Amino acid sequence: MNNIILNADSYKASHFKQYPEGTSQVSSYIEPRGGHYQKAVFFGLQMFIKTYLTKPLTHNDVDEAKEILELHSVPFHEAGWRHIVDKHDGLLPIKIQALPEGSVVPISNALVQVINTDPKCAWLTSYVETALLRAIWYPTTVATVSYHCKQVIRKYMQETAESLEGLEFKLHDFGARGATTEEAASIGGAAHLLNFMGTDTLSAIVAARRHYGANMPGFSIPAAEHSTITAWGKDGEKQAYENMLKQFSGPGKLVAVVSDSYDLWHAIDTLWGEELKKQVENSGGTLVVRPDSGEPVKVVTTTIEKLMVKFGYRINSKGYRVLPDCVRVIQGDGIDEVSIGEILKAMQSKQLSAENITFGMGGALLQKLDRDTMQFAMKASAVKVKGLWRDVFKDPITDHGKRSKKGRLAVVVDRYKGIKTVRESDLGSRENLLQTVFKNGHLLIEQSFDEIKANLS
The missing domain is CATH 3.20.140.10 (nicotinate phosphoribosyltransferase)
Known part of the structure; x- marks a missing residue:
């Protein structure tokens, strides 16, 4: 109007x-x-x-x-x-x-x-x-929330990672579906892109291009959702994951796979960590495992530690554990500025580097705020x-x-x-x-x- x-x-x-x-x-x-x-x-x-x-x-x-x-x-x-x-x-x-x-x-x-x-x-x-x-x-307000989230992540990267490389991709915009309108998603999503370059809000890309002359202000990667995994049936979970690797993995590529449709721990310990381990390690790319339920602090730290049991880890120059480059984690459930800090603090206490994790933020980024x-x-x-x-x-x-x-x-x-x-x-x-x-x-x-x-x- x-x-x-x-x-x-x-x-x-x-x-x-x-x-x-x-x-x-x-x-x-x-x-x-x-x-x-x-x-x-x-x-x-x-x-x-x-x-x-x-x-x-x-x-x-x-x-x-x-x-x-x-x-x-x-x-x-x-x-x-x-x-x-x-x-x-x-x-x-x-x-x-x-x-x-x-x-x-x-x-x-x-x-x-x-x-x-x-x-x-x-x-x-x-x-x-x-x-x-x-x-x-x-x-x-969206730009300010995103900015302060970046300061939290920056702090823990400075303390536990070897550099700030990749900081601009550490908070991914998952907020489009939770915004009140497409216009809100485009405006708020563009505001987030001032601080980070990860987004699944296509409307934000359009807004930044149309109104501010941006070329390509944000990026995404192929990623699974529950429907594309559960469509294979519970007995076909391995085949669903294998298909994700076949379709999207390769040298220098990233692919995110939601892994808690049934049993996250079985998916990590058995499917990713044993049956598909060689494919993950030999792909030349990076599998990003996504938990999507449970208490975020506990789920994230347990996920990373279980992956380390299966895939190993290295100790960086600051004394923190880092997964091999072939595997990382993204947490998008229950994420806001407070939970980001809580998760990174818990990871630090367990000698886990912030290098291991990326966050996705939805409603708390574009919707869980108001004029006050x-x-x-x-x-x-x-x-x-x-x-x-x-x-x-x-x-x-x-x-x-x-x-x-x-x-x-x-x-x-x-x-x-x-x-x-x-x-x-x-x-x-x-x-x-x-x-x-x-x-x-x-x-x-x-x-x-x-x-x-x-x-x-």
Whole structure:
């Protein structure tokens, strides 16, 4: 649905009547106020701008909105929307300033600032809140979750592996089927690809290519699911595994095989570890064994140790055990940031290197989060009334955590406090990190996917 008039909360339709007489501009900002993380990875604005803000409104859009909103029993600012179509060729007269996407920013800093550019459209700044805030909080939160997962994995690789080689493939996106919509999967999946290069969310690949000019930002491998294994019947489990090796294994190739359809331990001890052992070892590639049930910490450590009994292991330079290159493990059941840390901690206690494991993350990556995960909000901070700017803010006595910022804002690098948000009037000679990326229907700054990824490093 691309009619931006209808991409809003119902009560927004009445707000054009609620500002003080003579209001000509409203300036608002978006920030993560707190929540689970202390740093946010900003991402997603360019996707939204390209999809929703560069397409002109038409009088047909206004007609549709008028009919729906009047039937919906809320006021409709027909004159205001007709003015945008006639005066601005249907392009929204707003300016959006933003940090560079990929910026890793302490919470409680403005990521985006929005202001109307036509004094007759002061109501428009707040009207776009619903769509714009959603376009920011979701991909930024996914990118932030993925980023912090990467820091956990990096820590254990630094402690137990000989290098960080392969880190970018240590967390695979399994989340497409658990996302609410295909659009959510594409947006959230693209956010994950800022940190890792493993994904089974094809929509994410498409989004990164279409909106950020990526060539191929993520990769996958042939992998079995339960239906392709159980279709052979319980007595044909060995043949199912053998077929996976025949079809997909070979020098330099990886193939993942879910192995718990019946008895994981039998599959490891007897099928993989004895009957198919020579085929695995002589393939020249890597078998990735996937458990898919049970308590993750226990299942992962037991799986790795059982594979070591059958396939052997080496001791790396840091004193941790590593499976031979022909076999690895991927755990995708019950994975989130907490369980990743718990599994890697348990592995470390058993002298098992993080080199042995890759994780797949589904619902916890793309779905098990919301706007309150990072307490995102868009708030007005300044209005211009009868030619004079005045501060706008809220400071509820019942929750000072919802206190909002005042005035027109800028984001700077302070040599003592790092990145911080200040009043624009206090900017002085410092560079404002908030750059004008959109104005009056036109994208002014376009970032590539590679440029955004580089901002994280």
